[in-house]
Every structure is written in C-alpha cells, then in structure tokens.
Amino acid sequence: MTSAPLASLAPRELLGRMFAAAVNAAQPEHCIPPHLPEPPRGRTLVIGAGKASAAMAQALERHWPGPLSGLVVTRYGYAVPCERIEIVEAAHPVPDAAGQAAAARLLELVRGLSADDLVICLVSGGGSALLPLPGDGVTLADKQAINRALLASGATIAEMNCVRRHLSAIKGGRLAAACHPARVVNLLISDVPGDNPMDIASGPTVADPTTCADALEIVRRYGLDLPEGARRLLESGAGETVKPGDARLAGVTTRLVATPQMALEAAAAVARDAGVTPLVLGDSIEGEARDVGKVLAGIALQVHRHGQPLPAPCVLLSGGETTVTVRGKGRGGRNVEFLLALAVALDGAPGIHAVAGDTDGVDGQEEIAGAFATPCTLKRAWERGIRPRDRLDDNDGHGFFEALGDSLVTGPTMTNVNDFRAILIT
Incomplete structure (x- = not known):
C-alpha cells in the first residue's frame, strides 16, 4: 500500500x-499458503483452536491440493465458511461448555491415526480459553473461576498459561501426544511476547518444560485461591504435561506463520x-x-x-x-x-x-x-x-x-x- x-x-x-x-500482515490468506507441508500417503486431518483458526482453516482449504477433513474451534463471531473442515464456536476469554465439548471431540478425532497420516494443527491466540478440557478432579466451573482470577491478577501471559497447561487434559503437548504416530505440522500465529510456541494457546501440540511446581509457585505469587480439585492436581504432580524428548512428539514440526x-x-x-x-x-x-x-x-x-x-x-x-x-x-x-x-x-x-x-x-x-x-x-x-x-x-x-x-x-x-x-x- x-x-x-x-x-x-x-x-x-x-x-x-x-x-x-x-x-x-497477519491475515491467514497471506501467511498460511507458504508454510503448507507436502500431502501425506495417508489421511490429512486438520485440527486447531484460536481466534484466527477458522480463517486459517479457510485459507488452508483454498490452497490444499488433496482431500482433508477436520475440526477447529474459534471465538463466537469469528467463524467463516469452510467446506471440509467443521468450525465450532465457543467463549473467550472465559471458557464455556461449547469449548469443553469441542476440546473433547478434538482428542477423540485424532485417536487411531497411523504413521502415514498427517495432522495440520492451526493454532492462534485465544486457544487457551477455547480448549477448556479440565484435568482430573477439575470442573469447568473451576476453570472459569481460575481464568477470571488469572485475568484480574496482573500475571503475565506466560504465567497464566503455565497454570492453565497443568490443569488441562489437552494442553501442554497432550493433543500432539494423542496424534502419535501420525506426523504433526503446527502452523502458529503468535500472540505472545517472545513467540514461544508453548505459550500460544497454552501449547496443546508442543512440549512443555515447566512443571506443576512452577504452576503452584505462580498461584502463590499472585495469591490465587484455587478450588480443591485443582490444587490437588498440582500438588500431586498428576497434572504434569508432556516434556521435551517425549517419543510421542518426535514427529512434530512447528512453523510460526505470523508474529507481532x-x-x-x-x-x-x-x-x-x-x-x-x-x-x-x-x-x-x-x-x-x-x-x-x-x-x-x-x-x-x-x-x-x-x-x-x-x-x-x-x-x-x-x-x-x-x-x-x-x-x-x-x-x-x-x-x-x-x-x-x-x-x-x-x-x-x-x-x-x-x-x-x-x-x-x-x-x-x-x-x-x-x-x-x-x-x-x-x-x-x-x-x-x-x-x-x-x-x-x-x-x-x-x-x-x-x-x-x-x-x-x-x-x-x-x-x-x-x-x-x-x-x-x-
């Protein structure tokens, strides 16, 4: 211009x-096509979450040379028409039941894939709230209360997402682990300082080096009042995420397609x-x-x-x-x-x-x-x-x-x- x-x-x-x-500069129609991978021998499955994920899915559909299917979840009002990829809307910044149901469907969708299959994961900012699948002992109401408290606490986005990852059943690499042994290509639009993939939508398809102890320290630092189930999940260590070096993530490739x-x-x-x-x-x-x-x-x-x-x-x-x-x-x-x-x-x-x-x-x-x-x-x-x-x-x-x-x-x-x-x- x-x-x-x-x-x-x-x-x-x-x-x-x-x-x-x-x-x-960050519109998916411009930044998605240059980063598309080669089609696989098997199926191509598209998954994703974030405020830009529906537009990313639309751009991918327009430029993908072969068959594909999939599901992405975006914020209410952010859906765009797609022919082969299902678009689901949910609440942001405080999660709702629609987001919880969509997250559960995503996990189910990727189960049973083969090494010949390809998963293209479209992730952008907002994905944390849009994938509110609670960990064991944590309810959706707990996640909503914790999210509100984090948003009002003054915590950085990295600190907020550390807590979210360890209270989740899908974030912190868990979604990528469920895709194994399929190849996973992450196409990310970054909304976080430093562009760290684990902080974009709380990293559902990348490894997480942080720990439950780190999350508890953030809770203590900001004086957050955790529900009992959430505190138990962190204190027991049962909320640990998928760590770097995990064999289930060996086939994951991450590409930043747009950044601040x-x-x-x-x-x-x-x-x-x-x-x-x-x-x-x-x-x-x-x-x-x-x-x-x-x-x-x-x-x-x-x-x-x-x-x-x-x-x-x-x-x-x-x-x-x-x-x-x-x-x-x-x-x-x-x-x-x-x-x-x-x-x-x-x-x-x-x-x-x-x-x-x-x-x-x-x-x-x-x-x-x-x-x-x-x-x-x-x-x-x-x-x-x-x-x-x-x-x-x-x-x-x-x-x-x-x-x-x-x-x-x-x-x-x-x-x-x-x-x-x-x-x-x-």
Missing part, C-alpha cells in the same frame, strides 16, 4: 492505516511511505499497561523536546502483551489502559498522537479493538466533566475513550498478533 505524504494525511488517518497494515514483529514491520513500511521515520521499540513489551504508558510517554516527550533518540516526524511502534491488575469497576482493557495512562503522562503535549489496539479486534472483554489519543484528549474530557485520572483509577479506559468518540472499532479481524501501539510525533 502506498501512503500519501504526512502533510496530506491527518495523524489519526495515518495511525489508522498503520494499524490496518499490521492486521493485514511482522505486523510492526508492515506498519513501519506505511510510516516510511508517508515520510515518517519509524522506530520499533520492541515486539514483546510486557508489564502493567499504565506503567508502560508512562514510560513510552517519557520517550515521546524526549523526541518532542530534544529530537532524541530521533527527530520528528517519527512514530514509535511497539507490540507485546501488557497486563492490568484490576482494582476498579470500569470497562477496561490493557490497550485503552495503556493509552489513557499515556495521555495523562503527556498532559496535552502538542504534536503527539497515538493509537493502541488489539489486533484481534477485542481489547479486554469489549468488542472494541482500542482507541486513539490526541493532544486534546484531556482537554476534551475535562470539558465533558470527565476526570481522566479517576477513570484510570477505575480501570475505565473503554468508558473514557467511548465518551470522547475515540474508540477504535474493527469487528472481528480473523487474526491475532497481540497488541499494537503507535505514537506519532509530528
């Missing part, structure tokens, strides 16, 4: 184009076309969203005041997955929490605009991707009787930006490479 020069583009339009380019870095590079290309210098700060930035907002505001102000580390016009790009420790009762998400904290820290500094959004189109539990911030954000809020710091304290980022008409609403994007942040200094 060729952009117009900055002088002819409003900052909000340029930021919107960068966000769109980031999402487009690819999305950032696509956005950077849009900026350069518009005459704006991009600076990618990192694709795996973590931490409390409001703290990250303060830090990036400091960098933006250094550019604005001193032309360091580079002069304007420029854009600071970053990805990753921040966290929010929920203390208020507002309508929040990590991207709008970041953006509100950024706006407060910038305090109306001129010439600084920003966008922050989740590339799957859903920030937190709202059907809103994120929002835009401008030098006038705080002034416009005060004029409406809205106190920005109070809204931040109440974790009410969505309520704040929606009241200003600055929400970023995309609908389901059919992909997910996690958070996207762009701070434009003109």
Whole structure:
C-alpha cells in the first residue's frame, strides 16, 4: 500500500492505516499458503483452536491440493465458511461448555491415526480459553473461576498459561501426544511476547518444560485461591504435561506463520511511505499497561523536546502483551489502559498522537479493538466533566475513550498478533 505524504494525511488517518497494515500482515490468506507441508500417503486431518483458526482453516482449504477433513474451534463471531473442515464456536476469554465439548471431540478425532497420516494443527491466540478440557478432579466451573482470577491478577501471559497447561487434559503437548504416530505440522500465529510456541494457546501440540511446581509457585505469587480439585492436581504432580524428548512428539514440526514483529514491520513500511521515520521499540513489551504508558510517554516527550533518540516526524511502534491488575469497576482493557495512562503522562503535549489496539479486534472483554489519543484528549474530557485520572483509577479506559468518540472499532479481524501501539510525533 502506498501512503500519501504526512502533510496530506491527518495523524489519526495515518495511525489508522498503520494499524490496518499490521492486521493485514497477519491475515491467514497471506501467511498460511507458504508454510503448507507436502500431502501425506495417508489421511490429512486438520485440527486447531484460536481466534484466527477458522480463517486459517479457510485459507488452508483454498490452497490444499488433496482431500482433508477436520475440526477447529474459534471465538463466537469469528467463524467463516469452510467446506471440509467443521468450525465450532465457543467463549473467550472465559471458557464455556461449547469449548469443553469441542476440546473433547478434538482428542477423540485424532485417536487411531497411523504413521502415514498427517495432522495440520492451526493454532492462534485465544486457544487457551477455547480448549477448556479440565484435568482430573477439575470442573469447568473451576476453570472459569481460575481464568477470571488469572485475568484480574496482573500475571503475565506466560504465567497464566503455565497454570492453565497443568490443569488441562489437552494442553501442554497432550493433543500432539494423542496424534502419535501420525506426523504433526503446527502452523502458529503468535500472540505472545517472545513467540514461544508453548505459550500460544497454552501449547496443546508442543512440549512443555515447566512443571506443576512452577504452576503452584505462580498461584502463590499472585495469591490465587484455587478450588480443591485443582490444587490437588498440582500438588500431586498428576497434572504434569508432556516434556521435551517425549517419543510421542518426535514427529512434530512447528512453523510460526505470523508474529507481532511482522505486523510492526508492515506498519513501519506505511510510516516510511508517508515520510515518517519509524522506530520499533520492541515486539514483546510486557508489564502493567499504565506503567508502560508512562514510560513510552517519557520517550515521546524526549523526541518532542530534544529530537532524541530521533527527530520528528517519527512514530514509535511497539507490540507485546501488557497486563492490568484490576482494582476498579470500569470497562477496561490493557490497550485503552495503556493509552489513557499515556495521555495523562503527556498532559496535552502538542504534536503527539497515538493509537493502541488489539489486533484481534477485542481489547479486554469489549468488542472494541482500542482507541486513539490526541493532544486534546484531556482537554476534551475535562470539558465533558470527565476526570481522566479517576477513570484510570477505575480501570475505565473503554468508558473514557467511548465518551470522547475515540474508540477504535474493527469487528472481528480473523487474526491475532497481540497488541499494537503507535505514537506519532509530528
């Protein structure tokens, strides 16, 4: 895509184009075909889970040269038409019975395969909640309560997924082990900092070096109150996952088909076309969203005041997955929490605009991707009787930006490479 020069583009339009380019770079229709394996002598079975898994299945169907069948589970509203692969919808981020039933069906589907068969596993972010098959002694209600507690705890995605893997009957390599002796090719769209396959959907088809003891330490660290069955599963060691070196995983190949870095590079290309210098700060930035907002505001102000580390016009790009420790009762998400904290820290500094959004189109539990911030954000809020710091304290980022008409609403994007942040200094 060729952009117009900055002088002819409003900052909000340029930021919107960068966000769109980031999402487009991770669309399954573009990133699945180059990574398809050779057809097998036996059957081809497609399985998967995640917000992008249905679109991945559709792309695979369009480009696969032979027969295939299968089942993938995606978030409600994210299904797309497929002819040979069944698409099931379930709840995210808090799991439901539909996801539990789909996970059980996936395990049953892969049993009895031969060494001549091929399993193509399509996994993207959101798969943890969409495959909520509890381990022994753990109920779906337990999984729902644990998921809610983890989401509100401030734990990193790696920490959350460590706990989830050890309370599951399908994650942590268990689904791949059930496929043995068939060959397994994992096609993954990464939504996690560092792109570690075991953290993408809690790694249902890859080995897991972490342990039940690690999961218990995370539970202790965040003061989580585990249901009795879940605690017993971890303390007994019965929840151990499939470890590296397990012979059942010898035929597993993993390919990352889209990552946050690819999305950032696509956005950077849009900026350069518009005459704006991009600076990618990192694709795996973590931490409390409001703290990250303060830090990036400091960098933006250094550019604005001193032309360091580079002069304007420029854009600071970053990805990753921040966290929010929920203390208020507002309508929040990590991207709008970041953006509100950024706006407060910038305090109306001129010439600084920003966008922050989740590339799957859903920030937190709202059907809103994120929002835009401008030098006038705080002034416009005060004029409406809205106190920005109070809204931040109440974790009410969505309520704040929606009241200003600055929400970023995309609908389901059919992909997910996690958070996207762009701070434009003109």
